[in-house]
Structure formats: C-alpha cells, structure tokens
Amino acid sequence: MKYDTIVVGAGPAGSFTALKLAEQGLNVLLIDKQSRDRYKPCGGGMCTRCLKLVGEPPDEVTERKVTKETLYTKNKSFSVSCSESIGKKGIVVYRNKFDSWLIDRAEAKGVEILEKSKVDSIKINGKVTVKLEGGKEFESNLLVGAWGASSYLHKFINVAPPKYYTSISQELKLPPGLVEERFNEPEIFWDGNITTNGYFWIFPRKEGVNIGYMEQTTKAKGIKEKFIKIIQNHPIISQKLKGSEEMKINGRSLFGHRIAENYLDRFHGDHFVLVGEAGGLINSLTGEGIYYALKSAELAASIISEGEYSEKSLGRYTELCYSELIDNDLKYSAKMAKMMFGHKPQFHDRIMDAMLELTEENGEIKKIMESMFSSVEYGQIYNPLMSKKGLLIRKLGLLGVMKMISR
Numbered sequence: 001m002k003y004d005t006i007v008v009g010a011g012p013a014g015s016f017t018a019l020k021l022a023e024q025g026l027n028v029l030l031i032d033k034q035s036r037d038r039y040k041p042c043g044g045g046m047c048t049r050c051l052k053l054v055g056e057p058p059d060e061v062t063e064r065k066v067t068k069e070t071l072y073t074k075n076k077s078f079s080v081s082c083s084e085s086i087g088k089k090g091i092v093v094y095r096n097k098f099d100s101w102l103i104d105r106a107e108a109k110g111v112e113i114l115e116k117s118k119v120d121s122i123k124i125n126g127k128v129t130v131k132l133e134g135g136k137e138f139e140s141n142l143l144v145g146a147w148g149a150s151s152y153l154h155k156f157i158n159v160a161p162p163k164y165y166t167s168i169s170q171e172l173k174l175p176p177g178l179v180e181e182r183f184n185e186p187e188i189f190w191d192g193n194i195t196t197n198g199y200f201w202i203f204p205r206k207e208g209v210n211i212g213y214m215e216q217t218t219k220a221k222g223i224k225e226k227f228i229k230i231i232q233n234h235p236i237i238s239q240k241l242k243g244s245e246e247m248k249i250n251g252r253s254l255f256g257h258r259i260a261e262n263y264l265d266r267f268h269g270d271h272f273v274l275v276g277e278a279g280g281l282i283n284s285l286t287g288e289g290i291y292y293a294l295k296s297a298e299l300a301a302s303i304i305s306e307g308e309y310s311e312k313s314l315g316r317y318t319e320l321c322y323s324e325l326i327d328n329d330l331k332y333s334a335k336m337a338k339m340m341f342g343h344k345p346q347f348h349d350r351i352m353d354a355m356l357e358l359t360e361e362n363g364e365i366k367k368i369m370e371s372m373f374s375s376v377e378y379g380q381i382y383n384p385l386m387s388k389k390g391l392l393i394r395k396l397g398l399l400g401v402m403k404m405i406s407r
C-alpha cells in the first residue's frame, strides 16, 4: 500500500494533520476538490491560540494585526484593546493565502498533494479505498476526514453529519486610507434589528473589509435580500461602508456558506478519524472554527502516530477532543448560543444592553466580557457569568433571566 494516511480536505484541519503526520515520517496523500488558492468564504479572524499552534504566518499572508475589537448592540458599544494581558493579539487573513501557506509547508515535509480532485466515495474494510470522481482509486491504512461543512462523505463512514446553519459574506474594497480611518479593528454587531439568531461582522483587510452575517437557522431563503438591506439601512454599518466597492471573485461577489452547528458524539471509527468542521468542531456562538480545526489536527496526529487504527485504539482521539476542546470550551459556547439566540428582537436588545450596562458598572463583569474576545475557553466565561446572575436579574427581572437560562 502506497500511503499510511489519506487526508480528504485541505483546509486548516486537513493540511495541518498532514503536516504533523509527515513530520513523524508517515506517507501522506492530501486530496482537495479545489486548488490551494481557492477562495474560502471566511472572516479569517484568528486568535493567539491559533498562532501558538501554527506559528506566525509571514507578512504577505497577514492582512492585519488585531489591536482592538468593538461590539455594537442596538444602543451601545464596547471596545476591547487586544493585549497579551487578555491573551489576545490575533490576526486577520485571507483564507486562500493562509491555507496555501499551510499546504506548501505540508508539501515541503513530503506530503503528496492532489488538487482539483473531488472524492466521490470511500470504502473501509480493513483498509481504506478512496475513489475520485472519474474513477481513480487510492488506498491507505487510515482515513482523515477533513472535508469541512460538507455532509456528502459522512454516509460512507456511517456517521450522521452535524446540523448546519447559514451565513453570507462579501469582500469590499475601500479607497486608500479609509480602512484605517473607519475600522482598523474587527467589529461585531449583536443587534436585534439585524438578527436575533446570530450577528453581523466587519473584519478589516489591508485594502478593504470582509463583511458577513450568520444566522442560526436552516432557512437560507431570503438571506441575500436581508443582507443587502442591512448594508443599505443599518445606521452604523451603512455609514461605515459608504464608498466601498464590491470585489468580484470568480465572477461572484456574494458568498453563501454553511456552518456546522453542533459537534458530534464521536470523531473516530474503524480506520478513520474526523477533524475540524467535518466533526462539527466549531464555536456555535461565534462561528470561530480555525482554532478547533488546527487543535483537532494536532490531537489526531498525536494518536495516529501510535500506529493503531482499530475503532478501540482511535477512541482515544474522541476522548482527547472532549477533554481538550469540548468539556471546558465548546460545551459552554453551545450553552451560551442557546441562551442568547432566538429571542424576540426587543428582548434580545434588552439582554445585550443589560450586559453592556453591567460591563460599564462592574469591574468583574468587564473582565468577563473582555475575555469573551480573547483566547480563553468558554467555561471560563460561562461559569463566572452565571455566578453574577443576581446582577442580571436586577436588570432583566427574574422571569427574564429564567427565560434565558432555562433553554
């Protein structure tokens, strides 16, 4: 057999797993249906913990260093300076450049790369056979499923895919100087007039901005019209984007994309593991997925290197995903998403305003809110916040808080 491992999907999860395995001397084939410079709809916001895993990308990959972030509610705003003291000095990237950088590094370590090659089916019976569209087949001892928010291949490994929700995004160009003047910081809008099931973002690039909107609903219908209305009519967003020009990428300017909503019960089986968004490893409150893709890749590589690929042996990988990514982090971001999303617009805005009033009034809440923008695990946000729910009850009333936390 030519390969120890075949990795399907060359996003951050797949290429980082491949890189780590090649560093351990394994023979790896990395397959993607697109080319490495493909455009991936993504804000490209990455916090320090990502950089700790992969290192600082070179200047030509880094669009912007994050120095400050601002959260807008309907009536208020809150800015956090990003310093090492709150554990954050992130960057913003274009994903085609960042993903290419990782794939190039994997290739330099000896990973064989197959681009523009769509995997059509997978068979596992003591060994792995991966078949491409067109019929070409490859064999290996192990499969790494890294195909992102696509549900087509899960059926071949007998795993139910995660649920997905909807997002839409766009790249805009701005005249020189205007990005610094108007933004120079990621900006997030949690405003009931926009949506009560997600948020709108503006992430500055070098010469423009990435804007987008995610909504935890499976109903994609009407999302484009809603997105355009927000850009044209929202009092702050419409002003900030004045004079911007749509960037066309492969003839398109608007990109709809699915985002996984829930992590799976297990991320392994006989002769396979799932990494990144293919396993639903993503923060369901914020949609942050790059860190979880990279960290699950590192965890998977540590288990794969032991050389045992039975379902029982690979079970250690699922255990690691739970202990390192879910039990203190993703479990709590999912709880917070349940608490925050899906209220009526007026109540949504009351919650957000109450949170920001408490941030102004109470030093401890301010620290908790600041850490929401940092690299901390969500258990370190949820639990301290819950210990302060008496303060929230004073703002929202007991019934209001019960309405939030009993969901």
Ligand SMILES: Cc1cc2nc3c(=O)[nH]c(=O)nc-3n(C[C@H](O)[C@H](O)[C@H](O)COP(=O)(O)OP(=O)(O)OC[C@H]3O[C@@H](n4cnc5c(N)ncnc54)[C@H](O)[C@@H]3O)c2cc1C
Pocket: 008, 009, 010, 011, 012, 013, 014, 031, 032, 033, 034, 040, 041, 042, 043, 044, 045, 046, 117, 118, 119, 120, 146, 147, 148, 149, 150, 152, 153, 167, 168, 169, 212, 257, 258, 259, 275, 276, 277, 278, 282, 287, 288, 289, 290, 291, 293
């Ligand atoms: C609009 C939007 C904005 C986002 N913003 C951010 C952000 O700012 N920060 C952040 O951390 N996260 C963000 N995310 C989430 C983040 O993009 C993902 O969680 C992350 O890309 C997951 O990495 P991955 O490697 O698991 O999957 P992906 O990056 O999706 O890579 C999967 C790869 O698999 C390939 N593939 C799929 N099917 C096949 C097949 N059949 N055969 C061969 N190849 C296949 C695809 O071509 C793709 O290259 C955003 C997501 C969206 C949609």
